[in-house]
Amino acid sequence: MCSNVNVTENIKNVQERIKQACLRADRNPSEVTLIAVSKTKPVSMIEECIENGITVFGENKAQELTRKIEAIGRPLDWHFIGHLQRNKVKYVVGNACLIHSVDSVRLAEAINSEAEKKNIVCDILAEVNVADEESKFGLAKEEVHDFVLQISSFKNIKLRGLMTIAPYVEDSEENRLYFRVLRNLLIDINSKNIDNINMDVLSMGMTGDYEVAIEEGATMVRVGTGIFGDRHYA
């Protein structure tokens, strides 16, 4: 039940688990950004997060993003994590400080020209479908290198790293391999010394598997249910 969700407790719990995962991996917790995925959740719950020191939020719909930014009216870091259609790019560029879900050159082009129009540089991640799931968006592993080459000359976007949505599994250990694949892909592409390309962000891990993702090098984890409880879609 929504009303029984204790956001404050949940945040403390997630932060503690992040810390423990970092300890196991000999990493500093400051290397890992917790993104509170607030999609479908009310502004009041976001306010409770803010009271607990959370400043980074993830949304997956352009309209919901702009509505919440207006309603909250305070500077926060909004990340766009959902599938983005080119006709919605204008609502997201300039509002989101990072777009996690760029999966085609055409979309990157649209983001680049919107950013140029607004005279800004837009940070993006390339979304990779590491497990080759038919139901998922994202570049195939084999396509990432070409994608990076093609967008590397775009002046108004900055490729900061890679993102993946791992398969839904009961046992998060099953995703360890996929997180490792994403990390190795980032290292491999960085080693090619492509002009303007030096990635340092790995956005991987959700409520079910963020601890494993951190052990495998995640620098951003996207946690929704673990903070806000189950989502109820009308």
Ligand SMILES: *Cc1c(COP(=O)(O)O)cnc(C)c1O
């Ligand atoms: C909804 C969503 C999340 C959060 O999922 P939970 O399992 O609720 O933590 C993370 N990443 C993306 C891209 C999402 O759409």
